[in-house]
Amino acid sequence: MKGLAAKLLIIITALLLTLTTGAATLALSAEIIVDRNSLAVGDSLQLQVSVAGSTSATPPRFKAVGGLQIVYHGPSTSVQIINGRVSASTTFNYSALATQTGTYSLGPLTVKAGGKTIQTNRVQVTVTAAATPPVPAQQSAPAQIATDPSDPVDSQLKKRLFLTMDLPRTSFYSGETVKTTIRLYTGGIEIQDVHYPTIKAADGCQVEIGKPTESRRNLNGIQFKVVEFPTTISFIKTGHLQLGPATLECNALVQRRSNDSFFDDFFNNYEQYPQSLASKSFQVTIKALPPPPAGFSGGIGRFSLAATAMPQEVLAGDPITVQATVTGRGNLASIGAPTIGNATGLKVYDAQRKTTKKEAGFGNKALFEQIIFPLKTQVTAIGPYSLVYFDPEQGRYQTARAAAIPVKVKPNPNFNLSVAGKPVDSASNQLGQGLVYIKDTPGRLRLKNAAVTRQIWFWLLQLLPLAAIGGAFFFRRYQEQQNSDTPLARALRADRHAGKALHQISKLLENGAYDEYLDELHRIFREYLADKFHLTAGGITGSVTNQLAATGVAETTLQNIAAFFEQYDRYRFTGAKLSKADTAQLTELVVTVITANRQLAKNGKKMGNKSGG
């Protein structure tokens, strides 16, 4: 028992060591990710530090940045198993509130993970002045709506409840997707029944409005609650069109004031004011794209490309999953996958989009996954990847690139390189040359349900041998019973034997051998009585009637038996001459007895059946 425990301990320790070593050998990397690179004063952005290859990293600290207030919100970890290999990552989440205009640099940060120290990238964030909404200059500190009788409610509502929408430019390209935000400002006013905003747009563009977020902003000394609706606008036709205004329906709640402030405070006496808010509209021009170069991904915007591969050390013929991430601004929802530059020695499957079009539309990245099989051990890298897109700000096509990812391909004894690596196209000329030729005749064409095993008669037919075996068995038993020496068997065969014997001796009568006939008839009758009543044939004489009377034989039959033996004795021992008529009379007596006994047996059987039933 002690030895077993020690072995168990050794195994567990070895497993733990293996797992720890495996974790340590994972490639470590760290990256700073921001949800946008520019924001206005008062806005906040989401900031993440992603550490790949470890779940035990310590959260890095950002140095104090003058115009940004950075707050740490906590980590999240994820572990993935791809083809039996474990990948792990930790993400540290922050938010940054812009307080001053300027361009700020975040990172590089030093991250400690898996006993190593790694550096992150550097990210630039630009903080611009706060957007100037159409707030009247004379707007003052949070006003008591309806407290100033000289200022009507509608006028005050317009100052404190309004809708804005921005556009970065007024000239776009067909196929371009622009992200904008519709903002609902409420300053010290309660609103309810807020509808989703809509944008009045011509046929030439498509608008999608996402889920709103809420923030607070100070404008000219008034604290506003801002509801932001992320919006993507895709331009699909060339020409001039009017975009907007964005409109939103809601009800403003305004407290009515009476002369009695006590009751005002006590009853909360609010009145609803239906509001139809509208932003300003824009006149935009949509231009056609210049002729695209080869490999154009369909992307219109400004993008960057990054690619990772897992695992980076494989056996030949094992799959590698490449994840290509396209980030930036533009039509991420409809952009095509990046293309691999060099596919020599690789079997490459089509890339598949992993982020849904909706996610890509409101996010800032599109993720593609591609399965690649290295076929040769000479493969040392996968890539480079490239993405050709159109930059509408520069008005020309650009190419985003991701460097080749180094991989190590080990020999795989179970992988048939020559077969699996054989490109299909090279064999297309001779496709099927090695096939054995088609059959000249269709064979036994038949309906799909016509198989014998699907027919009921086939299974019923299998009962036939069973029935035959059963029948043979019972027949054999009957035969055995007939041939045995039991009283019943003797009685059953007495009639048959007597009948046969009488038939055989009839020839003696034809030949006139009456004496011999009499002897034979006597013998047959004695044997019959012996079998029928289970007696000894040798000792049967006329006195047998005394014995038979006790067995229930009919009186008439007894008289016939007695008569036969009397007549036999007379002819045998007195020397009386026997004629043909006499033999017929004697035979008649025997037949009468046999018939009477048979009838008696039948009646008895019937009676037995009745009483048994």
Add this chain to the structure above:
Amino acid sequence: MKPRFTKLIIIICTAVCLLLQTLPVNSSAKAATNAASDPKAIFATANSAYAKGHYQQAIKLYQQITSQGYQSGPLYYNLGNAYYKTGATGQAVLYYEKAKRLFPGDADLRANLAYALQNVNEGASTWQNRIWETAVGSLTLEQGWSAASICFFILAGLLISVILKPERREQWKPWFQITLSLVAIALVIFCSLAVCTGIDQSRTYAVAIKDGGQARFEPNSQATLYFVLPEGARIQILEHKSGWSLVQRRDGARGWVNDAYLKNF
């Protein structure tokens, strides 16, 4: 008594064999008569199209016969050939497998199936799988049960002879025991093969008809990838859930694959 009894057994066995052979033929002949167009004529036309290299037309014609409800080993075999010629390895393997269920012993079929699968990495088969495939691939279900049925009739005849003529048991002993044992063994073997084939055919198998079917740990496209099915790979379907099938490869590896990549046979 002996010659009469022997004659009876011979007559019964002959009648059973004839019944087995004639009844399906009659049903197929009847169906052929009822069919709007003669499947044999269509088959011949399809073969001509194939010979001229018009493989798509040949496929269309062969499919016309199957759409009438007919099937046969050579029909599926030819369909497999035609599909392979058009580069559709998955469909070719699918029809070769269908043909295998109808005439498993055909050497041409085995050769073409092996040829079609030479570029398909299906995963190494386990030894248990190889034994099972050999067992279920030797006979069709119909052949197995028919052979078992004939053995059963012969065995019954021998038993009846023993029951009715026990006194001759000693006389027949040398050959009787050998015959009885051989027939009993054959009956057990054929019954076992038929049962195994029946079990196998009650399972759902499929072929990857497109390249790149990704097998994942869960039935959704975001789940972790486990392996990729090449076109033509044969797999067993274990479970089905909202457009995804849990498949098992020949080496036992399991994963969820989108139904668009699979076709059952």
